[in-house]
Every structure is written in structure tokens, then in C-alpha cells.
Amino acid sequence: MQLQSLSQDQLQSLEVELAAAYQAFQEKKLSLDLTRGKPSSEQLNLSDALDGILAGNYKAEDGTDCRNYGGLDGLPEIKRLGAAILGIGEDEILAGGNASLTLMYQCVYQAYELGFAGPESAWRHEGKIKMACPVPGYDRHFTICEAFGIEMVPVAMTSDGPDMAELEALVKSDPSIKGVWCVPKYSNPTGIIYSDAVVQAIAELPKVAGKGFLVFWDNAYAVHDLIDQPKALANIMNLAKTAGTEHSIVQFCSTSKITHAGAGVAFLGATNGNLATFKNSLCVSTIGPDKVNQLRHARMLPDMATLESHMQKHAAILKPRFDMVLKYLNDDLAGTGLGNWESPEGGYFISFDTLPGLAKSVVKMAAEAGVKLTPAGATYPYGKDPEDRNIRLAPSVPSLAELETAMQIFVLCVKLASVRQRLSA
Amino acid sequence: MQLQSLSQDQLQSLEVELAAAYQAFQEKKLSLDLTRGKPSSEQLNLSDALDGILAGNYKAEDGTDCRNYGGLDGLPEIKRLGAAILGIGEDEILAGGNASLTLMYQCVYQAYELGFAGPESAWRHEGKIKMACPVPGYDRHFTICEAFGIEMVPVAMTSDGPDMAELEALVKSDPSIKGVWCVPKYSNPTGIIYSDAVVQAIAELPKVAGKGFLVFWDNAYAVHDLIDQPKALANIMNLAKTAGTEHSIVQFCSTSKITHAGAGVAFLGATNGNLATFKNSLCVSTIGPDKVNQLRHARMLPDMATLESHMQKHAAILKPRFDMVLKYLNDDLAGTGLGNWESPEGGYFISFDTLPGLAKSVVKMAAEAGVKLTPAGATYPYGKDPEDRNIRLAPSVPSLAELETAMQIFVLCVKLASVRQRLSA
Numbered sequence: 001m002q003l004q005s006l007s008q009d010q011l012q013s014l015e016v017e018l019a020a021a022y023q024a025f026q027e028k029k030l031s032l033d034l035t036r037g038k039p040s041s042e043q044l045n046l047s048d049a050l051d052g053i054l055a056g057n058y059k060a061e062d063g064t065d066c067r068n069y070g071g072l073d074g075l076p077e078i079k080r081l082g083a084a085i086l087g088i089g090e091d092e093i094l095a096g097g098n099a100s101l102t103l104m105y106q107c108v109y110q111a112y113e114l115g116f117a118g119p120e121s122a123w124r125h126e127g128k129i130k131m132a133c134p135v136p137g138y139d140r141h142f143t144i145c146e147a148f149g150i151e152m153v154p155v156a157m158t159s160d161g162p163d164m165a166e167l168e169a170l171v172k173s174d175p176s177i178k179g180v181w182c183v184p185k186y187s188n189p190t191g192i193i194y195s196d197a198v199v200q201a202i203a204e205l206p207k208v209a210g211k212g213f214l215v216f217w218d219n220a221y222a223v224h225d226l227i228d229q230p231k232a233l234a235n236i237m238n239l240a241k242t243a244g245t246e247h248s249i250v251q252f253c254s255t256s257k258i259t260h261a262g263a264g265v266a267f268l269g270a271t272n273g274n275l276a277t278f279k280n281s282l283c284v285s286t287i288g289p290d291k292v293n294q295l296r297h298a299r300m301l302p303d304m305a306t307l308e309s310h311m312q313k314h315a316a317i318l319k320p321r322f323d324m325v326l327k328y329l330n331d332d333l334a335g336t337g338l339g340n341w342e343s344p345e346g347g348y349f350i351s352f353d354t355l356p357g358l359a360k361s362v363v364k365m366a367a368e369a370g371v372k373l374t375p376a377g378a379t380y381p382y383g384k385d386p387e388d389r390n391i392r393l394a395p396s397v398p399s400l401a402e403l404e405t406a407m408q409i410f411v412l413c414v415k416l417a418s419v420r421q422r423l424s425a
Numbered sequence: 426m427q428l429q430s431l432s433q434d435q436l437q438s439l440e441v442e443l444a445a446a447y448q449a450f451q452e453k454k455l456s457l458d459l460t461r462g463k464p465s466s467e468q469l470n471l472s473d474a475l476d477g478i479l480a481g482n483y484k485a486e487d488g489t490d491c492r493n494y495g496g497l498d499g500l501p502e503i504k505r506l507g508a509a510i511l512g513i514g515e516d517e518i519l520a521g522g523n524a525s526l527t528l529m530y531q532c533v534y535q536a537y538e539l540g541f542a543g544p545e546s547a548w549r550h551e552g553k554i555k556m557a558c559p560v561p562g563y564d565r566h567f568t569i570c571e572a573f574g575i576e577m578v579p580v581a582m583t584s585d586g587p588d589m590a591e592l593e594a595l596v597k598s599d600p601s602i603k604g605v606w607c608v609p610k611y612s613n614p615t616g617i618i619y620s621d622a623v624v625q626a627i628a629e630l631p632k633v634a635g636k637g638f639l640v641f642w643d644n645a646y647a648v649h650d651l652i653d654q655p656k657a658l659a660n661i662m663n664l665a666k667t668a669g670t671e672h673s674i675v676q677f678c679s680t681s682k683i684t685h686a687g688a689g690v691a692f693l694g695a696t697n698g699n700l701a702t703f704k705n706s707l708c709v710s711t712i713g714p715d716k717v718n719q720l721r722h723a724r725m726l727p728d729m730a731t732l733e734s735h736m737q738k739h740a741a742i743l744k745p746r747f748d749m750v751l752k753y754l755n756d757d758l759a760g761t762g763l764g765n766w767e768s769p770e771g772g773y774f775i776s777f778d779t780l781p782g783l784a785k786s787v788v789k790m791a792a793e794a795g796v797k798l799t800p801a802g803a804t805y806p807y808g809k810d811p812e813d814r815n816i817r818l819a820p821s822v823p824s825l826a827e828l829e830t831a832m833q834i835f836v837l838c839v840k841l842a843s844v845r846q847r848l849s850a
Contacts, residue, residue, distance in 0.1 A: 036494070038493055041490060044493060048492075050717075051477055051478070051717070052476055052479075054476045056473055058469075058473070066688070067469040067472075068464065068686045068687055069686045069687045097523070097715070098714070101712060106710070144710070261492065262716050283568075284530060284568050284572040285524075286524045286527050286530075287526060288687055290523045290687060291687050292475075
């Protein structure tokens with residue numbers, strides 16, 4: 001179906017046909033939800049051994065009684081796991097509480113209010129501050145910027161990562177741009193992996209940026225592969241060390257989508273110096289993270305081999321869901337020109353671009369037929385997708401059968417909205 | 426022994442005698458620690474059933490799957506427990522992560538940077554801001570003030586709580602005093618309980634204070650009684666509601682010294698309006714607390730009766746330790762004029778005041794005889810005890826036998842330091 005090849009009459013009869021199908025779905029009063037990038041119950045079950053795994057032994061490998069106070073940066077054995085996930089040294093990691101989001105927020109606070117290189121280096125001294133945001137991106141990164149009054153400057157995403165020509169030109173020309181948000185592997189929401197060239201270029205970026213520039217490397221899906229031989233993400237810290245920019249890289253990951261989403265362990269990866277600075281602030285607000293929960297995680301995931309085999313079980317549950325989404329997109333929309341999408345090999349999302357100006361309509365139509373989608377615009381700073389195109393699909397929670405129905409409705413909505421747009425053009 | 430009744434010769438021979446005893450202890454190369462207000466292993470053992478208590482059932486009473494994301498203010502069943510501990514409504518509580526210190530920090534941040542009553546109400550707009558700090562007090566409260574550049578103004582503690590005449594005069598005369606830190610039950614470190622009159626006066630305090638005044642009510646030892654019929658603390662929120670000052674009260678407590686110190690659940694108690702404001706900021710940095718751990722706690726401590734019987738087991742372990750400390754103070758120092766102390770009926774500390782100018786010496790001497798004490802001055806803002814008198818004794822961790830030796834050394838150091846001071850006077 002190429003809409004531009006259809007006559008007005010053909011378009012009108014197609015509209016009638018699609019509208020009838022749409023109404024039939026409406027009458028079913030469905031309630032399906034593709035909004036949230038969170039694990040399904042089936043996935044959460046994989047980690048139910050966590051509760052009780054200690055079997056009364058609350059001692060960490062260094063003899064620490066995990067039940068008591070203390071230990072600001074976490075247990076050695078869980079730091080080892082975090083360091084392995086991020087591919088950094090065991091002295092370059094901090095293991096925190098249940099949310100990497102909190103560590104990201106605290107790092108922005110550190111940079112903005114306190115400075116990573118002494119009080120004078122705090123961003124706030126420089127007046128209006130900006131951050132580069134590859135788009136579409138993760139709304140919670142944007143919310144942190146908004147909370148600090150940091151202006152967000154969108155940068156286009158490509159299949160290889162941020163458009164580096166655009167990003168480099170931007171930070172070169174505007175020293176008030178103090179950082180960039182990156183989800184380098186299975187990017188939220190487009191699902192792509194940053195190419196080696198892009199990671200190399202990002203490692204070099206602080207050299208051409210203004211003072212105090214930071215790369216916020218949110219490696220949320222570092223080990224969340226759906227296929228057996230996943231493409232590797234280049235090691236940003238190694239490249240940054242070569243480039244001499246290692247103090248400008250702060251990395252994040254967590255076990256949230258490895259074990260229990262709300263009850264995992266979050267990690268911050270940074271240079272010794274940056275970690276020391278960060279801990280010096282952190283100790284004001286906490287005596288230390290929940291070491292008992294860290295110990296549970298270390299017992300269940302003692303090494304990367306165990307972690308990887310655990311992640312294969314997640315993949316076995318998730319892969320059919322991704323396949324289902326992609327099957328409907330490919331079967332019903334490939335070659336129509338009605339949308340663009342990537343085919344992610346990991347992560348939690350499939351990102352779909354409608355024809356310009358249709359994302360909001362499609363989300364609304366889907367909702368009215370019982371399929372809840374992430375609000376259009378949520379993947380853009382300030383909730384404003386300038387072309388109103390991007391829709392984030394999160395297929396992890398619904399059952400396969402629910403997902404199939406949801407996708408039938410989704411592609412139908414895309415077609416119907418596109419036909420109606422053309423008719424009214 | 427009244428030093429002032431002794432002749433110079435008598436003092437000198439006493440010094441020789443005490444110094445010999447002191448040296449005998451030194452030769453034993455002891456290593457005893459009375460520094461930290463943390464539970465002993467024996468106490469921590471009381472809660473070891475937490476790990477595994479869920480027996481595979483991760484569902485909260487409202488059906489929430491605790492393993493997944495969501496729920497910014499915590500589970501209903503754990504909020505109910507927190508509300509019962511603080512004596513407030515179930516809609517007046519937020520259950521957070523493992524540290525009430527974090528909630529206190531976040532509340533100061535809210536008041537200082539963002540405002541509890543709209544952005545214009547943020548303390549930072551008013552230039553130099555101060556907080557009243559009853560002394561001796563808790564060093565981590567002071568550290569939070571220092572981090573925000575909030576000047577601390579000491580107020581004397583009495584056996585009934587802060588000296589209210591002093592505190593009232595202070596806040597009346599200086600509208601830049603924006604808050605007061607209170608540990609109202611088993612005060613850290615003096616161990617006293619605020620009298621009903623003091624609690625009433627504190628509930629009225631915001632009426633005479635400057636705009637945006639907040640009472641930080643850190644009820645850390647709300648249920649930490651050592652005796653069977655403990656004195657009740659008046660209910661600040663009820664009194665504040667009568668006084669019309671309820672929006673000026675923020676309360677804190679946690680299970681840190683109920684279950685596992687580093688792996689418990691912290692609570693914030695405040696009015697609906699303040700909680701809504703707080704959550705509106707909190708959601709920037711977290712999706713929600715560790716609900717799995719909250720559920721563990723709710724299963725182990727389903728109601729106040731269970732909690733109270735659990736606390737009696739703590740008391741059975743702690744009471745002999747407090748008795749040991751008090752026995753040595755009473756037997757060796759009562760009536761000598763060499764020190765003052767309270768006899769707490771709960772909490773974690775016994776606070777000892779030496780003769781003026783001796784706290785630092787006593788702590789140093791004790792350390793050199795193998796007994797580590799909290800640094801002198803730590804109980805005062807900026808670490809400066811103007812009279813150099815206060816020493817905080819934390820008897821929970823050592824065994825009874827260790828504690829006995831430590832107290833022998835402590836009273837010896839107090840005597841020796843006092844004699845030497847008199848000799849050099």
C-alpha cells in the first residue's frame with residue numbers, strides 16, 4: 001500500500017474499510033498496555049530466589065556484617081559485578097541503592113551545584129547551562145534537566161548513535177553545553193547500539209567542549225541482549241583514557257532489568273577522583289546503601305558467566321515479544337512509507353516514527369481502541385516532538401496474545417491516521 | 426572524692442595512684458570501641474528471619490507486585506506501621522529507602538532550594554539562613570546544615586528538652602532562623618524525653634518564628650525503650666494541628682535500630698500538602714523505594730504489638746549494657762562533682778559532661794588506653810563544644826565484659842584528667 005499511488009476514491013474506500021476494522025476493535029473494550037519499559041512477571045520470577053538466598057549468612061567476603069551501618073560505596077563483591085558489566089576497574093565503581101536514576105540525579109547535582117573539580121567548577125556559576133539530548137531519548141533524563149533548569153538541546157539520533165557531526169558542531173560552538181545524555185546500547189527508545197566510531201567520537205568530545213563537560217553514559221541495557229552473538233559496545237572508559245578525557249565520563253547501570261526492577265542494585269562508574277568527590281557529597285545524606293540486598297545480588301550473580309546465562313532466560317521471554325512487534329510492522333507497514341523503525345537486538349523498546357504530524361493521533365486512536373501507548377512526545381525534551389512522529393513501543397509486559405492484538409490495533413491506527421491525513425491534505 | 430577538699434599533697438598522691446592504674450590498663454593493649462550508635466550482632470540476629478520471609482509471595486496487600494517499578498511513597502502495609510510509630514494518619518506518611526538521614530537531607534533540600542510552599546518560599550531567597558540546634562546533638566544533622574551553608578545556632582538542652590525560653594527568644598528575635606533539629610525521645614546523645622510542656626511549646630514555635638520555619642522531628646528512638654512502662658512522648662502532630670502549625674512539622678523515623686541497621690525502611694511524616702510537594706520533587710530522582718524490602722518488614726512487623734514485643738528483645742540485650750555504664754558512673758563518680766549525666770530509659774547513648782575543658786583530654790587518654798570514644802566536640806555544631814565537656818558513650822556494640830573494662834578505663838580517665846587539671850590550676 002503506497003498511499004500516494006491511490007486515487008481519492010480508493011483512499012475513501014480504504015478509510016471506510018480501516019474505520020470498520022477499528023470500530024470492531026473498539027467494541028471489544030480491550031485494555032492493553034504497551035507503555036512501560038518494565039519486566040513482566042515471568043521475567044521477575046527468574047530472580048525470586050533472591051529472598052532467602054542468604055540462608056542466614058549475612059557476611060560479605062571481606063567479613064563485613066551487611067546488616068549493620070557503614071560502607072558508603074558498597075560491598076566488594078557487588079562492585080566487582082558492576083565493574084564487569086561496565087568494563088571498568090573495581091576501583092572505578094560505586095554500588096548504591098535500588099535506582100541508577102538516583103545516581104544520575106546526584107551526579108547532575110554534583111556537577112551543577114557542587115562541581116566535580118572544586119566548588120568553582122560548579123555549572124551554576126556559568127549562568128544558563130544546557131545539555132545535549134539525543135532524540136528520541138529517555139524522558140527521565142529530561143526531567144532531571146528540567147528540575148535543575150538546564151536547557152535541553154536536541155540532537156538527532158541515527159542508526160549508529162547521535163549524529164556526531166551535529167553534536168560536535170553544537171558543543172564546539174556553545175560552551176554552555178555542559179553535557180550529553182547517552183543510552184549507548186539498545187538506546188532508549190530506538191534500540192540501536194552506538195557504533196565504535198561514535199563511541200570514539202564521544203570519548204573525544206570533552207576535548208572540544210566547554211569546561212566541565214560531562215558524558216552521562218547510561219548503560220541501562222548493557223547485558224540485555226536478545227540474540228546469542230550480540231554486537232559489542234566499544235569501551236568508552238578505555239577510549240576516554242587514551243583521549244585523556246576519563247574525568248568527563250560518568251557511567252551508570254543497574255540490576256533493575258536483571259533481577260527485580262524496583263529492588264535491585266545501581267552502579268556509578270567514574271574515575272577514582274570523581275568517585276572520591278561524589279562520595280564526599282554523598283556521605284551527607286546517607287550512611288551507606290542496603291548492603292544486605294547487595295549481598296543477595298552478589299550471591300545470585302557471582303560472576304559475568306552466571307549473569308549472562310541469567311540474561312539468556314530473560315531473552316527467551318522477551319525475544320518472541322520483540323519478534324511479534326516487528327512481524328506486524330514488517331508485514332503490514334514495510335514498504336508502505338507509513339513509518340520507520342529499527343529492529344533492536346536487545347533492550348526494552350521498539351521506536352516507531354509515523355508520517356510527520358501523526359504520532360499524537362495514533363496514540364489517541366490506539367487508546368480509544370484499548371491500547372495504551374507511551375504519550376507521544378515523551379521521548380523528546382519538554383514533551384515536544386517537533387515533527388510529532390515518534391512513538392515508543394514497550395512490548396515486555398503484555399502476554400504474546402495480548403501483544404498480537406495490540407499490534408493489530410497499532411498498525412491499523414497507523415494506517416487509518418495516515419489515510420485520513422492524506423484525505424484531508 | 427571531692428577534689429576541692431584535697432590538699433596539694435593528697436592530689437599528687439592520688440595522681441600517682443590513678444596514673445599507675447591507667448598505665449596498667451595501657452599495658453593490656455586493649456581495643457574497645459564505644460563510638461557508634463549501632464546495634465550489636467546479637468540485636469541484628471533478632472531480625473534474621475527477614476531474608477526469606479516472603480516465601481515466594483511478593484504481592485502486597487493491595488495486589489502490588491513489589492518486585493516491579495512504581496509506588497513513590499511505599500506500600501500501604503509499611504506506611505501503616507510507620508504512621509503507627511509516629512502516631513499520625515496513614516495519609517500523612519511516606520515510606521522510603523534504608524535511611525531516614527536521606528529523607529531529612531531531602532527535606533532540607535526541599536525547604537532550602539525548592540520551598541515547601543511554592544518556589545518563592547525557598548529559604549535560599551532570604552540570604553543567610555540559620556537553624557537552631559539543641560546541644561549536645563546529633564552530628565549528622567549538623568553535617569546537613571553545613572552542606573547547605575546553613576548557620577547553626579546552639580540552644581542548650583535541659584532534662585526536659587531544649588531550653589524553650591532560649592529557643593523562643595532566639596526564633597522571635599531572628600527570622601533568619603528557619604528551623605530546629607529535635608530528637609524528642611531518648612535524645613541523641615543525652616537520652617532524655619522532651620516533656621509535654623516542651624513538645625507543646627515546640628508545636629507553638631512556628632507561630633512566633635519567621636516565614637517557612639520547620640521543626641525537624643527526628644524520632645529515631647520512638648519505640649526504643651529499655652523499660653516496661655516508658656514515659657510517653659507527647660504527639661507533636663496533634664498539638665501542631667491544634668496550634669495551626671501542622672505544615673511546619675516534618676517527622677522522621679526508621680526501622681534501622683529495629684531490624685537491620687543498614688537495610689531497613691525509613692519514614693517521613695508530614696501533612697498531605699507537604700508530602701505532595703515532597704513527592705513532586707522526589708519523583709525526579711527515583712521511581713520508588715525498594716518495595717520488596719518494605720514488604721519483608723511489613724510481614725515481620727505487621728502491627729505495633731508485634732513491634733513492641735520485638736523491641737523488648739532488643740531491650741533485654743541493651744538494658745544490661747546501659748546498667749553497666751550507669752553503674753560505673755554512679756559508683757565511681759556520683760557525688761564527686763567530676764561529671765554530670767542523665768540515666769536514659771531508652772535510645773542508644775549516655776551523654777557525659779566532664780568538668781569544663783576536659784572532654785578532649787579524656788577522649789584522648791581513653792584512646793591511648795585502648796578505648797575508642799566518639800571524638801569530643803562531635804555532638805556540637807562545627808565540632809566545637811565551647812566548654813569542651815561533652816562525651817557521648819555508645820554502649821550497644823561491646824560485650825558486657827568489654828563494656829565493664831571500657832567503663833573502668835573511662836571513669837579512671839575522668840578522674841585522672843580532673844586531678845591533673847586541678848594540680849595544674
